[in-house]
Each structure stands twice: as structure tokens, then as C-alpha cells.
Amino acid sequence: MTPPAYQRFVQLPVWKRPEIRNRLEWYLKVSANQAPAKYLIASTIPASVSSDTIHSLPLGELWDLFQKNLHELISLWEQAKQEPKSIDISHPSETNLLDIIGEISNKTLQSCTFCRWECKVDRVKGEKLGTCQLGTESRVASYFHHRGEELVFRGTRGSGTIFFSSCSMRCVFCQNSDISKDKDNGALVDAEGLAAIIWDLRMEGCHNINFVGGEPTIHLHTIMKAIRHISRDKPSREAFGQARWTKSDGFLPFRSGTNYYDYGGRFNAPILWNSNFFISEKTMSLLRAVVDVWLPDFKFGNNKCARRLARTPWYFETISKNHKLIHDWGENYVIRHLVMPNHVDCCTKPVLEWIAENLPGALVNIMAQYHPDAYANPASPEYNPRYSDISRYPERQEILDAYAYARELGINFEEITFEKSLQ
Template sequence: MDETRAFDQLWVWRKPRLARALAWYREVACDRMPAKFRIAVTIPADLDPDTADEDALLAELRRLTPVFLERRDAIRRGAVALAAPAAGPSLLEVCVALARRMLTRCTFCRWECRVDRSRPSKLGACKLERTSRVSCAFHHQGEELVLRGLEGSGTIFFTSCNMRCAFCQNGDISTDKDNGEPLGARELAALAWLLRKEGCHNINWVGGEPSIHLHTILEAIGLLGRGFTPGEAELRRIGPVLADRYGWYEPRAERGRYAGAFNAPILWNTNLYLTDPVMELLRVVVDVWLPDFKFGPGRCAVRLARTPRYFETVTHCLARLAAWGEDVLVRHLVMPEHVDCCTRPVLAWLAAHLPEAPVNIMDQYRPDMFADPRSPRFRPEYREIARRPSARELDAAYAWARQLGLCFEEVSFEKSRLFA
């Protein structure tokens, strides 16, 4: 049995709620449907993306999005076949150009710093200029079964973040903006291409936060939509970030193809601290969303992650995903002493607004960085989260999720159950 068929037959897909919630993603992962970027590139744009300004590009994105949705729906129903890429600029190039323009007054995330990252004299909250750096790329075998499947989730791990979680378990990557290798769009496209050809079930853009690298990622996806195949030079340049054992996975040309060209589900692994235009941009390229939803509506996000307006921003973005009918898998990390103030309101909000989305209620919190009592960086103000969550706290979280009727057990408890 090949890996696509094996993925398609995983026991999790026999769970009706999970299969319904992630139906589009599964079809794209199995190459029975084209990824959204493959559809976006077939829709002609009515302006020149190289010369149009930000307002014109945003207006064009909004004009073309209903066309895109109609086309995707028709393809999904089997009413039309995927067309060839547009001869001139397409919706996909509009997205690429819009992100490039936005970089000059950056509003990629809710900090809305409006700094010019293309000619930085002043940096925003993420401390990034235009360069994107990748810490590593690999077949991630630790993601949820629907994502890791048998061959792994094709993870591209960016440095830096726009949040400041005191307990971050990737603190060396998320807080050190000079970590990793600077890679351009061609190298990112080469990474995505290679991971998919090696059998990964999706391309998992993650950090830190991928959205703060939106311009480079969209440019890479734009290349993939136009038939990019990496050459020797790109493959050589991505070598230092490939973290899998050399030779362990063998790329095969026939993998990840739809209608004769490259195909892969785009997975956005995000804190969802995003602005409306970025959500709209991502809507036409992201096949499956993997948002974190950590903090409740009180002051916990400010105190523990120095992030203002967290709850209102994340719920606003999640409500948009619900209204758009997107494939979403939400993650919630149970933290010690934060079941009442965070876990309960987060899960209650999900039950009220995204009741069918699978939720991974995660038990793996461990204190790190400023919350690690064994570290010289430990700060006493984080004492309350300087331990793992207790069994009582985890049980309370699960009991609450059960009471709310959330779809969580299949994705929260499946690690020991690959075949069933």
C-alpha cells in the first residue's frame, strides 16, 4: 500500500465528526483535489500586481475571492475541472504582491506596527526586517495523527515570534531573531517541494509564528503555483536546515501531484494574532488551519505573553474561519492554575462558535524559559506556572470539554493508537 492510501485509511477518518471537519484537507492531502493555491493561480487578475498599490491589490483580492470560492466549490462538486494557470497575473500573484506591499507598513499581525520592514530604520514588535530565517525543516512525527499520518507533517520552522510567552518551549528559536538560516522564496519553495515529494502529507508553516514571514511564504507558494521545481543550487542551499537523517526519505516524482503539477495541502500553524487583510489573503491559500487558542479573556495573555487584545483578536479570527467554513483544528494547552481563567472560557467559546472543529486539549505543558524554576532566567512572577498541570487540572479540562460536547478525544488521546 502506498503512503497516500495508508494515510487515507487511517482509523481517525472513520470518526465522522473529524472526517467532516477536515474533509477538504484530506482530499488535497490524497491528491484527489487541488490545493487552493492551484485554484487561485487559474483566476485572472485585472491589474498589474507589480505596479498596483496596496489599496488596489486589496480591492482586487476582495473582488476575486467570490470567484475563487465559486470555482473551488464547482471543482469540489466535480462540476468543472481545474483550469490551466492564467496566462497573465492571477489571484495568486495578487496575494504575493499585496503581502510585499504590506511589508512596507507592516500590518501582518495585530500589533499593526506600520514599520517599513523593507528598509528598516525602526523595527516592530517581532524585531524582524524583511529577511526570513528558517531554523529547521523535517518530517514532523509529533503532530496530530491527521497531520503526521505515516510519513510526517512537512514542517518548515521559522525563527522569531510576535508573542512573548514567558514559558515558551521554543524560546531559543522564537526569541532569537538571528537563529537559523536566511532563506528566500526559492529556497522555501524547494523545502516544500522536497518534503512533499518525500511523502509528507502537508506543508506545515510554523514558528514562532509563520504570519510574520507572510511575504516570503506567499512568494514561495506563488512559485509552486507556477510549476517551480528546485534546481541543484536551491537544493544545496536548503541542506543546512534539513533536520531529517540524510537519505532516510527518498523523493519520488509521482508524489504530490494533481492534474500533472505539484500539489500539497497548505497548513497554517498559527497563534492567529492576525489582522483582517492577512486572514483574507490566507483564505485563498490555506487548506487547513491549526490555530493555538491559549488564553481566556482576562489579563493572562498580557501577564504571561505580553500580548494585548489577545482574546478579542483570536476569537475574531476564529469566528471568520467558522463563517467561511474552513477546515480548522484548534489546539489548547492546559496550563497550571489557568483552568478556570483560560481553559474554561476558551473551550466554552469554541463550543458556542466552532462546535464542530476538532480540538486538541494538550497536556504537555512544562515550564520553560522564565517559568522554569531550575533556570537562572526564572522570574518569581511566573511561579504559578512553574510546574506541570496536575492530573486534577487535566481531568477538569477534559470533563468540561465533554460536558460542552466538543470533538476532542480523537485528537487529544490518539498518540498510543495508530491502528484501531
């Protein structure tokens, strides 16, 4: 039975649409505490070595161990998708798959390959920094109940969104440039502080934990350790105190109730990865073990536009490959495509064509809210006329052309894009 706290959410008309429900079934069940989040399943898979051994193993051997355990996780997850109650999550293993993932993330920091840049800089020493400009620190600029995400994510109580600082891409028009371009924006958080943020948001009834930025991938080590933390213990009072410095909404924890996060007596929350998707293949496989629903961007339809407007190489092959991975893995996901002025022919159309051909039935949000920002904003002192092609709002006709083309291709976008009647 759905806990009372989430009844209004699961009864939203949007969930009666099979083209949406079938694609997000797992996420909905975890969100309504009818199924355990993947990280809870992962926590029951024994690492088969002690925690001391995990710390001492070289990275190559940790990856072997991870791959072995990932197979087991996937088979349990497939079973849970059919019958959640058949999976017993009440007894986490002392040392488990989440410890292996945490250790891999930690060790990878010494030659960082979290995102597709694969800079291989030592972020622990910090003598040389990669594109993201980060050492080991993670900063959260703000966290709150987001009321502006897609209806399936914001629901009735908001999406529990955590904004991390800095980014792996350099979009000249970034709509969040205050945090993506400023690695020092926000408050420092460690893994337990982040666990407290996650706990806070879910305790207040958020439907998901929405990691975004900037870009969450570049903070993988902190996020993975925080997820491990919520699978074991409630964060300390000090961690909650630290976390609330960046809380920026009016929800107060005293309104909370365990109905919001309880599954089998454990803390349950669906993990949402809201990303530019410029992610390395290895990181994708780690994320597979903990992400319940994906929200990737697919911005550019060719590498020339990606290089010029985001200073990002290997864009199309990286982003398309990662989309194909989550599709082939049977994951729940919604793709976001932002229509940019003067880029319908070179970006929107090729992106939609690729999706139609490779990801049949995928849910796509075709977004019309582009506004010129950062270096593309003529009103900003940072404005660079090189980007005059995107220095205006998209015209009505450009948006209509994008929709018409998506219809022609048979893309599954109408319900997720035009959602007002479904709430």
C-alpha cells in the first residue's frame, strides 16, 4: 500500500498515461516507497573481502570486484522490478558493494577520470587541476524542494534538488552560470554533510534526490560516500547543522515523518542523476549501481556547435553513447533537449533524429525556455558578439518547428513537455 504521504503524488493524472508510466515505473515505485532504491539493494551484496582489504586493493582489482558484484546487483534489480517484496533489504552486509564503489571513486581522484575529459590529474595533491578546476572539495550552492522540474519529478511536494558548484562543460549560454563557472560558490560539504542534505529533503517528503549543478559527476567521490552513509546511519546533529547553511526553501524538518522515507525499516530515496552526460564510461558503470532515474541533457546535434558553444570535444559520440547505455540497460530516464535560437536545423533536428532511430519510445522533454545568459546575453558585461546567433530568445516558429519535427519522427515528447493538464 502506498504510504499516505505519497498518495496524492501517485494519483496524479500523469501516471495514468502508459507512455509515461511504463518508462518510469521503477522510479515511481521507489519514490512511493513501494520498492527499495538501488543503493539499498547494493548494500545487501557482500563485498566478500574485509573493509581493510578494500582500502589496500589496487584500483584494477577493485574494478574486477565491482564488476563481479554488479552482475549480482543487476539480477536482483531485475527481480525487484517484477516483485519488489521478493528482495530482502533488511540486512545490509557489513562490507558491501557501496564500499567498493566508494573506494573506487576515492582512488580515481588520484588520476581523475570521472568525466569524459579524463584529465588524469591528481585531485588529491591538487598541484595541477583539470577542466573542472576542483581538488577533493565539494561545494553545494543550494538545496531545496524544486517546484520547476518536470511534473513526474516535482510531483506534489517538489524534487529534492542539490546544486553543486563547477562543471565539466563550458557552455557560453549556461542558464546556471553563477554556480557552474564559480567553483567556490556555495558551502563546503563532506560526505556526511551531503548525507544530511539528502536525509533532510526526503524527510520532508521530496519525491526524489536530484543531483545537479553545474555538474554532479565531478563530485562523484562525495556523492558515492554520502549514498553509502544514508544506507547505514542517520547523519549526526552536527552534519544536519552544517547542511542547513545552504537550505533555501521554507520547508522545516519538524514537519517531517518517517512515512516519507521508510522502506522495510530503512531510509529509502530514489536517486536522480540530472547531468550534462559528459561522463566517462567507467563512471557510467558505477552510477548504474545507484541511480534509479536519469535526467540527461542532449544539447548539441554536432561536434562543431559543441566545440564553439561549450568548448567541449567529443560531444556527440560521448553523449549519444551514454544515452544508448542507459536505454540498453533498461533504466528509467527522461531526456532534456533545450531548443536554442538559430540551432533547430543543426542541433535540434539531428538530436531528435538520433533519438528516434536509437532510443525508440524514449521520453523527451523538448524545452522552450532558453534565454540568453552569460556570454550570450547582450545585456551582460560578459557578452561576446561571437555568440550573437544565440543572443536572443527562440522565436515561436522555431519552437513549433521543433515540435512538428518531433511529431513527424514519432518521438514520445508530448505528455512530458505539455504537462499542465496532467497535474
